[in-house]
Amino acid sequence: MNRRNIIAIATLALALSLTSCDSSSRQTAETLLEEATQLFHDGDYDVALSKLDSLRKIYPNAIETRRKALTLKQDISLKQAQEDLARTDSLLQAVTHDYNYQKTKVDKDREQLRATEEELSMFNKTKQKLDSLKVRFDMQCAKIKYIHKKQKEDIK
DSSP: OOHHHHHHHHHHHHHHHHHHHHHHHHHHHHHHHHHHHHHHHTTOHHHHHHHHHHHHHHOTTOHHHHHHHHHHHHHHHHHHHHHHHHHHHHHHHHHHHHHHHHHHHHHHHHHTTOOOHHHHHHHHHHHHHHHHHHHHHHHHHHHHHHHHHHHHHHHO
């Protein structure tokens, strides 16, 4: 064998070994994606996101798998935001009810000059909590709207 043949064979062997490693990496990346998908369906969002972050860091060349992972990450973020929105909405309704009750009582006590410092303090704290929940509610709504927008863009 001459030198050119030896170089050609060595190059071919190297290419084949890189291809098999790439195939193995792709398969491992797909396995991580499947695990993350199952965790998402089981409601274990934080661990699923951790798997997706690992996939992104460990397998930067698994482009198609990472594309699927991005879609899954959007789905997880959407689900988390929707669940937080539902919890926030329930709290918001309860605190709104408390605030309205306290407001009526404080207004009545103020008119009669019987409002206590403790009553006014509790009323102010309830108002702060209500305002905070309203901001959180609005932020989750905006987040959900943004994720839906990104999902529609990705479909195009």
